[in-house]
Amino acid sequence: xxxxxxxxxxxxxxxxxxxxxxxxxxxxxxxxxxxxxxxxxxxxxxxxxxxxxxxxxxxxxxxxxxxxxxxxxxxxxxxxxxxxxxxxxxxxxxxxxxxxxxxxxxxxxxxxxxxxxxxxxxxxxxxxxxxxxxxxxxxxxxxxxxxxxxxxxxxxxxxxxxxxxxxxxxxxxxxxxxxxxxxxxxxxxxxxxxxxxxxxxxxxxxxxxxxxxxxxxxxxxxxxxxxxxxxxxxxxxxxxxxxxxxxxxxxxxxxxxxxxxxxxxxxxxxxxxxxxxxxxxxxxxxxxxxxxxxxxxxxxxxxxxxxxxxxxxxxxxxxxxxxx
Amino acid sequence: xxxxxxxxxxxxxxxxxxxxxxxxxxxxxxxxxxxxxxxxxxxxxxxxxxxxxxxxxxxxxxxxxxxxxxxxxxxxxxxxxxxxxxxxxxxxxxxxxxxxxxxxxxxxxxxxxxxxxxxxxxxxxxxxxxxxxxxxxxxxxxxxxxxxxxxxxxxxxxxxxxxxxxxxxxxxxxxxxxxxxxxxxxxxxxxxxxxxxxxxxxxxxxxxxxxxxxxxxxxxxxxxxxxxxxxxxxxxxxxxxxxxxxxxxxxxxxxxxxxxxxxxxxxxxxxxxxxxxxxxxxxxxxxxxxxxxxxxxxxxx
Numbered sequence: 001x002x003x004x005x006x007x008x009x010x011x012x013x014x015x016x017x018x019x020x021x022x023x024x025x026x027x028x029x030x031x032x033x034x035x036x037x038x039x040x041x042x043x044x045x046x047x048x049x050x051x052x053x054x055x056x057x058x059x060x061x062x063x064x065x066x067x068x069x070x071x072x073x074x075x076x077x078x079x080x081x082x083x084x085x086x087x088x089x090x091x092x093x094x095x096x097x098x099x100x101x102x103x104x105x106x107x108x109x110x111x112x113x114x115x116x117x118x119x120x121x122x123x124x125x126x127x128x129x130x131x132x133x134x135x136x137x138x139x140x141x142x143x144x145x146x147x148x149x150x151x152x153x154x155x156x157x158x159x160x161x162x163x164x165x166x167x168x169x170x171x172x173x174x175x176x177x178x179x180x181x182x183x184x185x186x187x188x189x190x191x192x193x194x195x196x197x198x199x200x201x202x203x204x205x206x207x208x209x210x211x212x213x214x215x216x217x218x219x220x221x222x223x224x225x226x227x228x229x230x231x232x233x234x235x236x237x238x239x240x241x242x243x244x245x246x247x248x249x250x251x252x253x254x255x256x257x258x259x260x261x262x263x264x265x266x267x268x269x270x271x272x273x274x275x276x277x278x279x280x281x282x283x284x285x286x287x288x289x290x291x292x293x294x295x296x297x298x299x300x301x302x303x304x305x306x307x308x309x310x311x312x313x314x315x316x317x318x319x320x321x322x323x324x
Numbered sequence: 325x326x327x328x329x330x331x332x333x334x335x336x337x338x339x340x341x342x343x344x345x346x347x348x349x350x351x352x353x354x355x356x357x358x359x360x361x362x363x364x365x366x367x368x369x370x371x372x373x374x375x376x377x378x379x380x381x382x383x384x385x386x387x388x389x390x391x392x393x394x395x396x397x398x399x400x401x402x403x404x405x406x407x408x409x410x411x412x413x414x415x416x417x418x419x420x421x422x423x424x425x426x427x428x429x430x431x432x433x434x435x436x437x438x439x440x441x442x443x444x445x446x447x448x449x450x451x452x453x454x455x456x457x458x459x460x461x462x463x464x465x466x467x468x469x470x471x472x473x474x475x476x477x478x479x480x481x482x483x484x485x486x487x488x489x490x491x492x493x494x495x496x497x498x499x500x501x502x503x504x505x506x507x508x509x510x511x512x513x514x515x516x517x518x519x520x521x522x523x524x525x526x527x528x529x530x531x532x533x534x535x536x537x538x539x540x541x542x543x544x545x546x547x548x549x550x551x552x553x554x555x556x557x558x559x560x561x562x563x564x565x566x567x568x569x570x571x572x573x574x575x576x577x578x579x580x581x582x583x584x585x586x587x588x589x590x591x592x593x594x595x596x597x598x599x600x601x602x603x604x605x606x607x608x609x610x611x612x613x614x615x616x617x618x619x620x621x622x623x624x625x
Contacts, residue, residue: 055425102610108424109359113560114609117602120557124599243432250429283440289433293426294418 010258017164021157029156031272033228036163037221039264040170042248043257044217047174049246050255050303051183052210053190055108058115059245061099061122062215064237065092066222068126071140071232072133081227082146085220092219093212100211104204119242126234139233146227159228166224170217171257177213178257186210187255244268251292253299262301329468331590332583337474337543339582340481344536345559346566346574347488348529354505354569355525357424361431362411363533364556365438370404370534371547372442375451389458393542397535404534405527412526435553442549450548453541477539484532485575492571501525505569554598558585561605567615576617 021029041063048056066088074081103114129136146153146162153162177183189196189203197203226232244267252263274281345367352360377383377396384392415434419427461472492498503511504521512518540555541547558581566577581601588600608615 055428103606106609106613109428110564110609110613112428113359113564114606116557117561117605121599121602121606124596128593128595246432247429250425280440280444283437283444286433286436286438286440289436290415290430293422293430293433294415297419297422297426 021160026156029160031269033156033159033163035264035269036160036167037225037228038244038248038268039261040163040167040221041218041245042252042260042264043167043170043174044214044221045245046214046249046255046257046260047177047186047217048210048214049249050260051178051186051190052207053254054207054210055112056115056211056214057112057239057242057246058117058119058122059214059218060237060239060241061115061119062092062096062218063222063225063241064122064126064232064234065095065215066219067226067232067237068134068140068222069219070223070226071143074143074227075140078144080147081144081223082148085223088223089216089219092222093216096211096215097208100208104207104211116239116242119237119239123234123237123239126237135233137234139231139235141231143226143230143232145230146224153227159224163224163228166220167261171261175257182206182209190255247289251289251299253301253303256299256301256303259299259301259303263299266300326468327590328587329466330470331586333465333470333474333478335583335586336579337477337582338586339562339579340478341536341539341543341578342555342559342562342582343485343575343578344481344532344539345555346562346578347485347571348533349556349560349563350566350568350571350574351501351525351529353563354571355501355508355522356416356420356427358416358427359431359560360416360529361428361556362415362434362438363529364552364554364559365435365442366404366408366411366530366552367533367537367540367555367559368442368547368549368552369407369438370400370530370537371541371551372446372451372537372549373403373534374400374538374541375453375547378454393458397538400534400538401531404537405531408526408530408533409523411530412522439549439552446549448549450546453545453547455545458542473543477543480539481536484535488528488532489571489575497521497524558601561601564605564615565608567617570615570617573615573617577615580616 020032024032041059045056045059048054048059069088069091070081070084073079073084073087099118103111106114126134126139127137134140148162153159185196185201185206188199189201189206193203225236229236247267248263249260250263251266252261253259271281271285274284345363348363348366349360352358352363374396377399383396386392387395411434415430416427419430458473458476462469463472463475464470465475492501500511500516500521501524503514503516504518508518511521536555537547537552540551559578562577562581563574564577565581566573566575568574581604584604585597585601589597592600
């Protein structure tokens with residue numbers, strides 16, 4: 001019964017999202033584009049923070065590496081932007097591998113602080129025009145629009161379909177990941193690291209893999225972001241950006257794909273609805289975060305407990321006792 | 325040599341301010357194992373409250389500069405301390421038994437809330453402190469000119485830190501705080517009112533942070549509603565540098581960080597000033613996670 005209801009709800013949402021741009025003006029489609037980008041970013045952070053339980057608040061750094069890779073290569077060498085997606089992801093992942101390796105063993109809030117430090121250093125490096133290729137505080141502009149089979153993507157509703165198609169692919173792949181050996185290992189080490197280590201899970205390696213994979217995905221989102229804005233600047237990758245991603249995951253429901261997507265609608269979309277209260281909306285947002293943690297710590301749509309239905313005929317009671 | 329000496333004294337003054345803020349982080353962390361992300365904003369509240377009280381009550385005109393500033397500092401510390409207690413009651417107390425991440429998120433929410441409250445009340449622009457409060461005297465120290473303000477700030481913060489250290493080490497309440505930091509459960513069994521201890525900690529920490537805010541206002545002459553964030557992060561770095569949860573560690577870490585940063589800005593690059601502090605933080609955590617004076621070596625970080 002529950003499962004049927006969920007299927008119906010998801011179908012309705014997917015259909016609504018499919019036709020939404022036809023009934024919305026440019027401004028709202030653009031808002032939905034941001035929601036979509038943050039949903040994908042949130043899903044990529046979810047691997048680290050949700051499944052792995054590592055307090056990572058510097059995700060904007062990986063996003064920035066991806067966006068700047070795309071910006072630099074596409075403006076200098078004229079490579080079509082969508083071709084740069086894998087490369088941007090790869091460089092972001094490489095960066096994650098290098099910086100996460102020495103800090104991966106840090107516990108909870110220490111990791112949080114170090115990742116904050118990391119994202120700030122990246123931002124300062126971008127402002128200071130490191131290697132002379134990041135364009136300093138002004139950033140890089142004139143990034144070309146993406147093209148698919150000669151069809152140029154320019155308008156918000158065109159981007160909408162690009163972003164949500166990517167989001168759909170992400171959801172599909174990450175859903176598979178969640179139930180894979182990798183996903184289960186991460187969940188295990190989040191719940192009890194010592195027990196996981198005792199069961200033969202190489203915790204450091206899995207944690208590092210989570211970072212690398214999350215960074216890879218964030219880097220790819222960076223490509224879409226760069227070509228959507230046609231300009232990247234350090235201001236787009238401030239610490240606040242990382243906080244927003246963190247919120248998307250935590251408020252929606254860490255470790256749950258539907259939760260993270262709902263979270264991106266709430267954190268990115270909802271404040272737009274209250275643009276009229278421009279001054280007080282952040283204040284209310286802050287207060288809501290506190291209240292949320294007090295009254296619903298696990299997020300709005302937390303992951304459901306895993307079920308493994310037994311399809312064969314029920315085993316004798318004595319045996320199941322032994323196995324449990 | 326001249327440059328070195330100027331940067332050193334500047335670094336010592338700023339370091340004293342970092343140390344005062346770091347004490348708030350370290351005390352709260354010691355007892356609750358919580359990073360109070362809103363602490364930087366309590367510091368900002370101190371700076372703004374100081375400005376408001378200074379201009380609206382004209383304390384320095386009525387009581388003279390020395391006594392006026394002293395009075396002002398006491399009032400700011402009391403008020404910010406009260407805000408600290410309210411913050412704990414509203415945002416942290418309901419989360420004592422929750423996972424640590426919830427309290428961290430709640431702290432971030434409180435930080436956003438405070439920042440925007442200040443912005444709504446005072447506006448987003450920079451506010452300027454009256455310039456004629458502290459005597460603009462330059463004194464001669466070992467043949468080098470040093471602004472008196474720097475020395476006053478360093479002295480004040482050192483006096484406060486020594487007073488706090490004496491309070492923690494010598495008094496009964498201080499012993500209770502140390503006991504609660506060591507083991508809350510055992511402290512409770514020994515008849516210590518742990519909730520009372522937490523309240524005291526949430527009064528003293530923010531009060532010191534508020535005093536630091538006032539000092540920054542007096543030293544730099546201007547305040548902004550977002551400044552608490554960067555000061556908070558630096559002070560937290562200082563707390564980690566010295567060994568979080570360790571009160572002398574916060575003092576040493578704060579002053580050390582202030583000096584490293586000032587010298588780094590002078591001899592390496594001013595544009596990388598903030599990055600230097602974070603680099604120090606990351607290196608410390610990688611190489612010696614317990615900090616310089618950290619004791620709890622056995623605990624796996």
